[in-house]
Amino acid sequence: MVANRKKLEKLFIVCIFTAFTGQVYLNPFSSGFRFSFSVSALSLMLMYFKDISVLTATNAVGISIFFFRTFVYMLGNPEGDMATAVSLYAPGAIFYSLYGILFEMMNVRDKLNKPEQLVIALWFCDSISNIVEVVLRKNRIDQPFEGVVLAMILMGIMRSLVTLSIYYITSYYMSRYEREQKDKKYKELIFFMASLKSELFFLRKSIVDIEEAMKKSYRLYEQLQDTHLKDDALLVAKDIHEVKKDYIRVVSGIEKTLSEENENLHMSMKEIYHIIKDNTQKLIDLNGKNIHLHFHYEQNFLTGDFYQLISVLNNLIINAIEAIEDTGSIVITQEIANEDCIFKIADTGKGIDASDMDLIFEPGFSTKFNPTTGEMSTGIGLTHVKHIMENHFQGSISVSSEKGVGTVFTVHIPLSKIMHRKW
DSSP states (O other): OHHHHHHHHHHHHHHHHHHHHTTSEEOTTSSSOOEESHHHHHHHHHHHOTTSOHHHHHHHHHHHHHHHHHHHHHHHOTTOOHHHHHHHHHHHHHHHHHHHHHHHHTTGGGGTTOHHHHHHHHHHHHHHHHHHHHHHTGGGOOSOHHHHHHHHHHHHHHHHHHHHHHHHHHHHHHHHHHHHHHHHHHHHHHHHHHHHHHHHHHHHHHHHHHHHHHHHHHHHHHHOOOHHHHHHHHHHHHHHHHHHHHHHHHHHHHHHHHHHHHTTOOEEHHHHHHHHHHHHHHHHHHTTOEEEEEEEESOOEEESOHHHHHHHHHHHHHHHHHHOSSEEEEEEEEEEETTEEEEEEEEOSOOOOGGGTTTTTSTTOOOOBOTTTOOBOOOOHHHHHHHIIIIISOOEEEEEEETTTEEEEEEEEEHHHHOSEEO
């Protein structure tokens, strides 16, 4: 039902658009014959709307144009008679019907990727239909028939070339737009997956905490003397154990999904930087800040651990953005030294207090708050980073900062843990 309605809507668009483009025309032979680009408009829509029938569309267009032009004629010529209107505009309706038949016979839609064949097919449909229309109007044309036919052939070539040019230009831009949308969705998916992998750290940590709570509850059960309290403590221990099993199922399911998604998938440093840069620029614009970004890499290698690397770099860059009040710069560099891949994220923000330097990687520590709500930040970003660095990459992270000057985070990752192969 919905599909049929959409087809009718497209058919309506084809009829209306063709009819109105047909109102911009030349009348070279003073015979009711019109030269317009409505045929080009019709051809383009038949090529774009592949789900509608060619014959249905062209017949509908022919009928619509006949009644539309007759209506306009009668409005402009109150003294005119219907027979004159029919003799003037019926050949035009026949033109569109014949054009549809030839369009279908020539399989124009199957030639869209073959420009030479496409332009010949369009020219054939246009010229033959025009010649038939001219024959029907022969008694009204006061010029040599051969010259008129030649003019029709030349006009057919011109209209076909215009149609071909418009089709390929619009197809190029439509294809480009679709690629951009797919690229956007791909980048969003990459960041989502990277974020999900990072969140697994806290899910795993929760499993350990739940296990510890269960042990404490069971020890309490063993130590209690009161029978009712012992039963309650045992029930709590059992409930905690069930929660732990649910957590393990969730974590295992996510890890399996991520593992399947990431299987044999690699990304170059250039691609990683490109994704992060686009996302970072959007974040900067969203915050209304004027921050200059500079990315540099020494070696463009492939890595299969791009989710984790993106998560690390993204968290550090977000911290840098938050540290800059309004205007500043963030520089992200990569270099290779002593079998390590070293990333540095330097910003010109407000810096970190010396008293906070030993605490910034602790879970829950934060000096940031929402000025609107007054709520403190969760303080888990740098904890994420430290965990990924130490437990996944077997690397390290360090920080140096000068109050009022800026901060530099330095990340060391063994090449054996991150490099799949050189690009």
